[in-house]
Amino acid sequence: MASTPLIADKTYLRYFWHPVCTLQEFHRDSSGGLRPLGLKLLGQDIVIARLDGKLTAMRDQCAHRHAKLSIGRIKQDGENDRLECPYHGWQYDTQGICRAIPACPDLPIPKKARTDVYDCEVRYDIVWVRLDASYACEIPIFSDWNAPGMKIAVVDSYVWNTSAERRWENFTDFSHFAFVHPGTLYDPAFARPPITRVDRIGGELRFSIEPPRAMLDQLPENSPLGAFNYRCSMPYTVNLEIALYRKPERFVLWTTSSPIDDARCRNFMIIARADDGLPDEIHIDFQKRVLMEDQPIIESQAPHDLSTDELSMATDKVSIQYRKWLRELSLAALAGKSEFEAALYTDVIETARTVQAPVCP
Incomplete structure (x- = not known):
């Protein structure tokens, strides 16, 4: 006999902050932040990338042909780093907005050329992500992170x-x-x-x-x-x-x-x-x-x-x-x-x- 889940709808979990990796794991698995890192949270593929000196979390999907951005690369451009899709080179900024399409450099970039960006913070040397910021939730407490001794x-x-x-x-x-x-x-x-x-x-x-x-x-x-x-x-x-x-x-x-x-x-x-x-x-x-x-x-x-x-x-x-x-x-x-x-x-x-x-x- 099939059991009945206690929680029928788990959408509410998207409003909470969740850890996705330690800061040490990010540095190790992203070659010190030189490459993006693909992870999964609540069944959603996400990518963590260091852009403009700060960790950014996005949906791990290019708007063009839905290739994974996590197997792309970080394209450094002065103060404006971009996350480059491995398939056709579309480049995304910290807001998830596509800023360059190499195949069509003279055409306007479509407004829909973007991917979702999620809240991302580092606390307790752990990387936290929140998929939906609609409701007020805080990163969980760790009582002794800054406790003397x-x-x-x-x-x-x-x-x-x-x-x-x-x-x-x-x-x-x-x-x-x-x-x-x-x-x-x-x-x-x-x-x-x-x-x-x-x-x-x-x-x-x-x-x-x-x-x-x-x-x-x-x-x-x-x-x-x-x-x-x-x-x-x-x-x-x-x-x-x-x-x-x-x-x-x-x-x-x-x-x-x-x-x-x-x-x-x-x-x-x-x-x-x-x-x-x-x-x-x-x-x-x-x-x-x-x-x-x-x-x-x-x-x-x-x-x-x-x-x-x-x-x-x-x-x-x-x-x-x-x-x-x-x-x-x-x-x-x-x-x-x-x-x-x-x-x-x-x-x-x-x-x-x-x-x-x-x-x-």
Whole structure:
């Protein structure tokens, strides 16, 4: 029996900022910005090019015969760089407007000779793109990017064969720790997680838990066990602030997913911690070990999209609240700008905090 997708219309995702590559990946894969870089976001082929000293994002399609601009070249012309189509040499400026057609140099350039341009910004050494700027959305927060005394490691992105929604739920699912990460992140003896308060504040889903300190003896020295405080910018970013148990220091694990399409997501990670004298690779390798434990299970989930016929329990509270908000956003976006922004930025605060172990039906 075919399942019913939880979100019928994903148009609303075009209004959010999404990461497409790290700045290091762009420099590496574009020969230092000398060539364009082709990527995919929300099923849309896009091209990132450094033109006039700034990164520009466009639809990866020439208006003429629809060749990919990403396999063309950057044509430097003083202060006016152009992105040149590899097929017939049509040249596009930073506004996506064709400024030269070599085959017809004496004819006026048609007004339709242009390609779509998208908002493009660099933040946290990551390249972000927004396909539709109609509604007010901000680039997600990373709490410690400029925090004094914190050492920052921006990790290369990685692709999973699942939806961005599945990846987000995996990162915030408390019940799976004991079964997927025994001896890595959690002690299987503590398989019954608490039910946490979940708030909506400023476009973020916020919640926290305090795993039992008794697990410390069963976990590796570099396992970042502590009091977990989650700030999750909708729809796919998690800013996890950890007050470590082993030492009175701060540790932040930041992650976000970018929907390549409905069945694949590109994932990003930044690790921030007090300078512990250890190389970044120690912390990065530990997180990659955790990801290797998660990946085959998450990629096995079918369908890749969230569906309405999945069963939920009391311990799935975070996921339930997340799904509820996604549905509200998707429907509000269809109603209009004010409705969408109200659905995103209206705070919803729980009146009481529940910390006891759940009673499952």
